[in-house]
Structure formats: C-alpha cells, structure tokens
Amino acid sequence: MMDDISKTDPEVYALLKKELERQQHGLEMIPSENNVSKAVLQAMGSVFTNKYSEGYAKKRYYGGNQFVDEVELLAIERAKKVFNVAHANVQPYSGSPANFAVYMAVCQPNDTIMGLHLPDGGHLTHGFKASCTGQLFNSIPYHVRKDGYIDLEEVERLAMEHKPKLMWVGYTAYVREFPFEKMARIADKVGAYLAADIAHISGLVASGVHKSPSPYAHIVTTTTHKTFRGPRGGIIMVTQKGLDKDPELANKIDKAVFPGLQGGPHDHTTAAIAVALKEMMQPEFKTYCEQIVENSRALAKSLMGSGMEVVTGGSDNHMVLVSLTKFGKGKGIFAQEALDEANITMNKNTIPGDPSSPFYPSGVRMGTPSLTTRGMKEKEMELVGKWIADVIKEIKDFELPEDKKEIGNYLKAFKEEIKENKKILEIRNSVIKLCRKFPLYPGFDVLR
Numbered sequence: 001m002m003d004d005i006s007k008t009d010p011e012v013y014a015l016l017k018k019e020l021e022r023q024q025h026g027l028e029m030i031p032s033e034n035n036v037s038k039a040v041l042q043a044m045g046s047v048f049t050n051k052y053s054e055g056y057a058k059k060r061y062y063g064g065n066q067f068v069d070e071v072e073l074l075a076i077e078r079a080k081k082v083f084n085v086a087h088a089n090v091q092p093y094s095g096s097p098a099n100f101a102v103y104m105a106v107c108q109p110n111d112t113i114m115g116l117h118l119p120d121g122g123h124l125t126h127g128f129k130a131s132c133t134g135q136l137f138n139s140i141p142y143h144v145r146k147d148g149y150i151d152l153e154e155v156e157r158l159a160m161e162h163k164p165k166l167m168w169v170g171y172t173a174y175v176r177e178f179p180f181e182k183m184a185r186i187a188d189k190v191g192a193y194l195a196a197d198i199a200h201i202s203g204l205v206a207s208g209v210h211k212s213p214s215p216y217a218h219i220v221t222t223t224t225h226k227t228f229r230g231p232r233g234g235i236i237m238v239t240q241k242g243l244d245k246d247p248e249l250a251n252k253i254d255k256a257v258f259p260g261l262q263g264g265p266h267d268h269t270t271a272a273i274a275v276a277l278k279e280m281m282q283p284e285f286k287t288y289c290e291q292i293v294e295n296s297r298a299l300a301k302s303l304m305g306s307g308m309e310v311v312t313g314g315s316d317n318h319m320v321l322v323s324l325t326k327f328g329k330g331k332g333i334f335a336q337e338a339l340d341e342a343n344i345t346m347n348k349n350t351i352p353g354d355p356s357s358p359f360y361p362s363g364v365r366m367g368t369p370s371l372t373t374r375g376m377k378e379k380e381m382e383l384v385g386k387w388i389a390d391v392i393k394e395i396k397d398f399e400l401p402e403d404k405k406e407i408g409n410y411l412k413a414f415k416e417e418i419k420e421n422k423k424i425l426e427i428r429n430s431v432i433k434l435c436r437k438f439p440l441y442p443g444f445d446v447l448r
C-alpha cells in the first residue's frame, strides 16, 4: 500500500517519466497550457483526494469535512480578493462545467444566448452547434471583422434584434484586449446577463496586466490552469454588479454547480487552487504576467520579420495567431505536425474568415505562458519565432487532397516524410539545447 509507484506500477511510472522528459525537452506553446509549481503539484497529489464533500462549507452531507471546509473557504476568500468579486464558487470540475452552470443558473432551455462563433475564436460552450449549449439554447453567434477584431457593431445589432438572456464576452483564440466595457454597454441596453469567460487570461486579469471584467460583467468564469497556473479546475464568480441585478445570483450559481450539475468537489484540486491563488498574490506573479505579454509581442514581431502573417498584426495578451492562407488553405495541420516533429507544440486553429474548416483550419495558435514560466524572454522569443517560421516554410507546399477520403493516407505519408526533413531535425536539436538552458523542474523525479 505505501510502496513507491516506481515499484507498484512500473508501466505508469515509465509513462510519467516519459511525459516529464517530453515537457522538459520541448517548447510547450499551446496557449492554454502552463507548468505549475512544485507546491501546486504537492497539493494535487495529496490526501485531500480521499475525501467526499458534497455540499458547501459548514453544510456538507458527510462528516469529516472540517479541513476540507477550511481549505475551500481559503480558496474562496483568495479568489474574491484576487479577482475583486463578491462571490466565488471553486467547485466546478473545469471551464466547461463552470459555463454549463452559468446557463443552468440564469437560463431556461430555448432561451436566446450570444457568444463569439467558435471558428472566429469563441469557445464551444458559448453556444457552438456541436456543444449542448448550441442545441439546448437559441444560439445567435457574433463574429470578428476581417481585421480580426470583435465586430461590436454586429454584436449590438444582433442583441437589439434577438434580445438575448445571456451574453458571453471572453474567447479562446483572440489576441487583443477583451472588450468587457463595450460588451457590458450592449448587454445592459438589452437587459442581458453578461458572463465574462476569462479562462485564457485570468492570470493577466489577476495581476492587472489585462483589464478586469469585475466592474462590467455579472458573472465571471475561469479555468484554473492556463495563465492562472494552477491545477485543472474551474471557478465561477459573481460580481457586485451581478448581485445588484439579481440578489439571488450567487445562490443560483451555487445550486447550479451542486446539486444541479456535479457531485462531490475534487478537494485536492481545491487545495491546489488555493495554493495557486496565493502564488498569484505575490509581486513575482505580476512580473511573470507582464513578461508573458512582452514575450507574445516579441514572438509576433519575430514571426512577422520572418515573413509570417500574424492576425491583427500583433498581440495584447499571451497568444499569437498565425494565418497560413498566403501558402494556401487548410495548412494548419501540416504546420502543427511539422512543429511537433521539431519539439514545438502548438495547435492548428481557424483564423478570421477561414477559407477551410474547423477540422482542417488555415492557421496555428501559439502562446507564451509556459515558455515564460521557464524563464524565457524576448531574446529567446526572437529565436523561437524564426524556428517556427522556418518549419512552416518547409511544409508550405503540401496540399490537402480535395477528396476527403484521401486525407488520412496523405497525412500519414506526410508525417513519414517530415521525419526525414533535415531542417526540421536541425531545429529540433536547437530546441532541445535551448530547453536544457531553461529546466522545467530541476532535479525533479516524477515523485517530486
């Protein structure tokens, strides 16, 4: 029972070691990923995982929750302080369940809701048709303009026409400042609830590097990984403005989370969220977030200097979106696979007005939170931007077959071919060298 995993389960142990090695020797540039501290990992791998705690602090269904209560209350108090909100629920299992709870709290099935269209940078749970939020509600998507910025004129026109019950501001592939104030003006005009989903930028908001939605939105949701740099989890917050609109809003949110949508909270995650929130309160976290944005800007500049087309011509946050349409449509998959081969991880992504499909989009999305956690700065971003551009140039002539049935085999052959590409192999060696200079978890075994 008390034996080390290396002895009890060598198979899983070997996989943990391989994953640590992969993270150590690669550039993690998926903008929604990050590397948590040792303290966060310790809280996650703790005995709080053994407990059941349905209910809320001091009102649990089972006994033995005195310390779970304390840790949950600590996380709540810290979240309220860090985000300047009136109420926080730290139990959502992640961002999507948090957003579902918002619908359950303020909407009825078939109510009208508005969010940014997924191919334009919105999230699945903001009413996209493949998500239950696009099926159970009357979803009216809004869009970005050709220049990549939110089309606020369209938002206003659609809101006036459809009178939504709930509007979302907050995005998963949007590189500019989120327009909280302007969206609030529209939501207030039509009497809608405004929910700000700050999952991607919550670290930047907490540190004041991005404007806060707190004065403008009624509800704020976030994941606790990404720029938050905590465990995988979610938080729903209610602002003072939300309570002024509906004094019952906090209770409605709590009831929607439990018993509405979830059972027992993941107490080890709650403990780790509390730890991450404490880290967010330190002055170093602000410096970290400022560097994330500096790095994004330096990355965008380097990419553009190497001939890449960057959506909106830069970045205000942690993310850069590269359009590959100058090389043709649907090139994102080739770029993602080739960059993976060079130990640079990012994801294919749609770009504004994408001529292809969300499955085979024409861009790649990348971010700097993880690289910044490792200590990399502008100098490294310049290098990394050049490497990314060089890899993309290697694959620019590959074309997706018109016949969908042929795509699978074509991609298989493509992957074999890029394994032999000398330039990509050369870049991978340089990536590994750079990563060694910025160790992720020095002296760390999988067991801490």
Ligand code: DSN
Pocket: 032, 095, 123, 172
């Ligand atoms: N999957 C997340 C992202 O990468 O942005 C959003 O849920």
